[in-house]
Amino acid sequence: xxxxxxxALVLLVGVGVIAACSNGSNTxxxxxxxxxxxxxxxxxxxxxxxxxQRRAPDFEKATGAKxxxxxxxxxxxxxxxxxxxxxxxxxxxxxxxxxxWMGDYVPPGYLEDLTDRVKNDSALxxxxxxxxxxxxxxxxxxxxxxxxxxxxxxxxYYRKDLLQKDGLKAPETWDDYISxxxxxxxxxxxxxxxxDYGSCLAMKRSxxxxxxxxxxxxxxxxxxxxxxxxxFNTDTMQPLTNNPAAAAALTVYxxxxxxxxxxxxxxxxxxxxxxxxxxxxxxxxxxxxxGPLAVDKTQSxxxxxxxxxxxxxxxxxLDRSSNQLVDCNATLCPYATNGVNHSPFAAFGGWSGAxxxxxxxxxxxxxxxxxxxxxxxxxxxxxxxxxxxxxxxxRSSHFTNMGPWTASGMSDQAAKDYLGAIQSSLQSxxxxxxLRIPQTAxxxxxxxxxxxxxxxxxEISLSQTMTQITNQWNAKTDEIGRQSQLDAYRSSLxxxx
Amino acid sequence: xxxxxxPRALRASSWWRPVAARLDRFAGGVxxxxxxxVILAFSIFPLLTxxxxxxxxxxxxxxxxxxxxxxxxxxxxxxxxxxxxxFLGVSGPLTPIGIAVLVAIYGLxxxxxxxxxxxxxxxxGGLVGRVLATAIAGALVWLVVNTILTSGRPGTLxxxxxxxxxxxxxQYLLGLGLALLVVQHLPGRRFFRVVFLLPxxxxxxxxxxxxxxxxDTSKGPxxxxxxxxxxxDISWVTNPWGAxxxxxxxxxxxxxxxxxxxxxxxxETLPHELVEAAVVDGANRLQVFWRITFPQILxxxxxxxxxxxxxxxxxxxxxxxxxxxxxxxxxESLTLHAYTIWRALDIGGSAAVAYMLLIVVTFVGIxxxxxxxxxxxxx
Numbered sequence: 098x099x100x101x102x103x104x105a106l107v108l109l110v111g112v113g114v115i116a117a118c119s120n121g122s123n124t125x126x127x128x129x130x131x132x133x134x135x136x137x138x139x140x141x142x143x144x145x146x147x148x149x150q151r152r153a154p155d156f157e158k159a160t161g162a163k164x165x166x167x168x169x170x171x172x173x174x175x176x177x178x179x180x181x182x183x184x185x186x187x188x189x190x191x192x193x194x195x196x197x198w199m200g201d202y203v204p205p206g207y208l209e210d211l212t213d214r215v216k217n218d219s220a221l222x223x224x225x226x227x228x229x230x231x232x233x234x235x236x237x238x239x240x241x242x243x244x245x246x247x248x249x250x251x252x253x254y255y256r257k258d259l260l261q262k263d264g265l266k267a268p269e270t271w272d273d274y275i276s277x278x279x280x281x282x283x284x285x286x287x288x289x290x291x292x293d294y295g296s297c298l299a300m301k302r303s304x305x306x307x308x309x310x311x312x313x314x315x316x317x318x319x320x321x322x323x324x325x326x327x328x329f330n331t332d333t334m335q336p337l338t339n340n341p342a343a344a345a346a347l348t349v350y351x352x353x354x355x356x357x358x359x360x361x362x363x364x365x366x367x368x369x370x371x372x373x374x375x376x377x378x379x380x381x382x383x384x385x386x387x388g389p390l391a392v393d394k395t396q397s398x399x400x401x402x403x404x405x406x407x408x409x410x411x412x413x414x415l416d417r418s419s420n421q422l423v424d425c426n427a428t429l430c431p432y433a434t435n436g437v438n439h440s441p442f443a444a445f446g447g448w449s450g451a452x453x454x455x456x457x458x459x460x461x462x463x464x465x466x467x468x469x470x471x472x473x474x475x476x477x478x479x480x481x482x483x484x485x486x487x488x489x490x491x492r493s494s495h496f497t498n499m500g501p502w503t504a505s506g507m508s509d510q511a512a513k514d515y516l517g518a519i520q521s522s523l524q525s526x527x528x529x530x531x532l533r534i535p536q537t538a539x540x541x542x543x544x545x546x547x548x549x550x551x552x553x554x555x556e557i558s559l560s561q562t563m564t565q566i567t568n569q570w571n572a573k574t575d576e577i578g579r580q581s582q583l584d585a586y587r588s589s590l591x592x593x594x
Numbered sequence: 595x596x597x598x599x600x601p602r603a604l605r606a607s608s609w610w611r612p613v614a615a616r617l618d619r620f621a622g623g624v625x626x627x628x629x630x631x632v633i634l635a636f637s638i639f640p641l642l643t644x645x646x647x648x649x650x651x652x653x654x655x656x657x658x659x660x661x662x663x664x665x666x667x668x669x670x671x672x673x674x675x676x677x678x679x680x681f682l683g684v685s686g687p688l689t690p691i692g693i694a695v696l697v698a699i700y701g702l703x704x705x706x707x708x709x710x711x712x713x714x715x716x717x718x719g720g721l722v723g724r725v726l727a728t729a730i731a732g733a734l735v736w737l738v739v740n741t742i743l744t745s746g747r748p749g750t751l752x753x754x755x756x757x758x759x760x761x762x763x764x765q766y767l768l769g770l771g772l773a774l775l776v777v778q779h780l781p782g783r784r785f786f787r788v789v790f791l792l793p794x795x796x797x798x799x800x801x802x803x804x805x806x807x808x809x810d811t812s813k814g815p816x817x818x819x820x821x822x823x824x825x826x827d828i829s830w831v832t833n834p835w836g837a838x839x840x841x842x843x844x845x846x847x848x849x850x851x852x853x854x855x856x857x858x859x860x861x862e863t864l865p866h867e868l869v870e871a872a873v874v875d876g877a878n879r880l881q882v883f884w885r886i887t888f889p890q891i892l893x894x895x896x897x898x899x900x901x902x903x904x905x906x907x908x909x910x911x912x913x914x915x916x917x918x919x920x921x922x923x924x925x926e927s928l929t930l931h932a933y934t935i936w937r938a939l940d941i942g943g944s945a946a947v948a949y950m951l952l953i954v955v956t957f958v959g960i961x962x963x964x965x966x967x968x969x970x971x972x973x
Binding site: 172173175179180182184185190201204205206234301302303304358359363383477528535536538539541542547550551552553554555557565569572576591 | 658808811832923
């Protein structure tokens, strides 16, 4: 009997040691950061800030570090962090931000080079992160500066039950999207007796509307692979915003502004998501967030009624030699499916964590350990299944490990639909990379966003919109330096999977 | 009892007196010095620095920032360059109504100038100042008429002028009306005095969210009302003038109490004898108000309206939260314009917009005070 007890004790101790080691590898080391405070800045929650705030206490318990999550509105995040770093105030040790902004953060040397750290951190499982996010979101000119915490692609969500009932297929082209939206506009889609909407998009100014327009325009602008680029001519840095492709995208965009809620021009993604998961919209265009939100029993009325597909495409694309919109053929659209050119748009690039180079060595170590902890599969595989985190799948294991998805309440079929749409975007050789050059914030958030808002409001005509965007972009390019901007743009495009 | 000063005391006072007199002369300056230093440090120095920033372009360099001097390029961009439509708006062909308005206002300006030139108070400096003020005011009127009363569209400067003109006028009329009501011996006047002040206590961002919910016709607390009148497919905030109206209603709702409380205080301190004497002489209520009450509260009126004009030019919370400046740029004020540019870290461009705002506010404020000061002083 005593021998059995002794063996059980040894076994227990052994299990305990293994568990302790396992915990240690997840968070780098036990209590090794005692007395160290990490100040992490990101945008006002609940998205993105919520998982950081929720997991910080576990990390603190395991490492002894103190984690402060500071939040600021999204529209202020870019300048707030950049001002803090550039003026050497250094009140933030790390930031979870938009990797598009690396063009402004990395060249002046504000961010810590993480290349060696990610190589030496086995718990991070760097190679499990999908190549696109490793090479684009995390890397700038061959060096790693961020740890991906989120995977971002825009795709189309549709009410599977409604489309099946009316014998309609998921939209393949933007023309299909418009006709389906028109079909359902004004019908009661959730049984509450009120007329609902064919499509719900975020079209509010100073929000996320310009990404939706780029998602539409991408299908017309880029057909020959990622390196072709969808924003500028890669030889002259002339904007691709004043041509028949941009005009076609603006026309679609304007049509969609009229097939939706009356308040659509004043709604951001929070509003459009709320409307979609409460059954008020037949279609929507969004990042991966709607998938998990649609199975959230606390707010969704469309559980297991939602399908997701790659962004709709176009049968006509821009022929850059003639500057005309022409029918797809094998030469012009080598990656087309059934004659339809799809250009999935990696909008935003996924929230990523970076470390302030000016922080002390100990704080940098602790900040890296925290970001690594957040990204490790044990944590991230659960976080990407929770709608309110704002985190979407970005690791290979997120697509193969179905356990967390089914545990979140998603049916097998819904999970396959959702992850399939993301994977088909991720694997596309014609993926459109989001803009990542110095002062990207001006090109997109200021110039493009304002012109689109004015166009939707009827303040300026289609041709005035294209001219205004083109002139503003050209003026900014000339102001910064055309050649240096061209180099930056080409450099961002050469980093493909 | 007589007082006899000792010779020693007399000697001391003979040298002390001039020193004390000199100290007295400098005392005012010494006492005011701390305040002057504080103002220099926190107001004048930032003002001069931001002037330099408005003449510069921000760039990022290894480990810091660079300010490159670009002269008046940021101002030129606003007044003549690619940001001109955003800042000044787009003018269209003049309509008959626009022409009539221009003729009426320019005629009024000419009449006022003529009256001053023929009057007894004519000075060269006064005439030059008035001609200059009339020219600037004329240009602003031309801009407003050409962008609003035509097929064009107003820029952020005109939108801000509209906010100030409409908001302050309506706030003054409502505030004065409420103050006149509350001084009557009505039941519950103390309760209403507190209730009327409540909007002013709420943070402007809260007011903006409140109005965002109220004007949402597809949901929100007023949905049954909109549904009853069949207005659920209409959006206030996606129509340019509907959105501007929503912003103005929110601002009027919030700041009428400020004018109300100041005018109430002014009215309550008026001597009753004058009113009673006028009533005894047979004056009716309108005459009492127009001949006695209004002239007596004119100094308070001038001050409170000036404060509201200056504050009104800085409106940003409501359009930012309610519509983000949209639809398009329809509700964007000058401050929001500067903020939008600043968010993309075009600090020079943002400072240029802020300086244009400063120039306009200073011009309007000085003109307003010069126009009404003699009347207020006479009252």
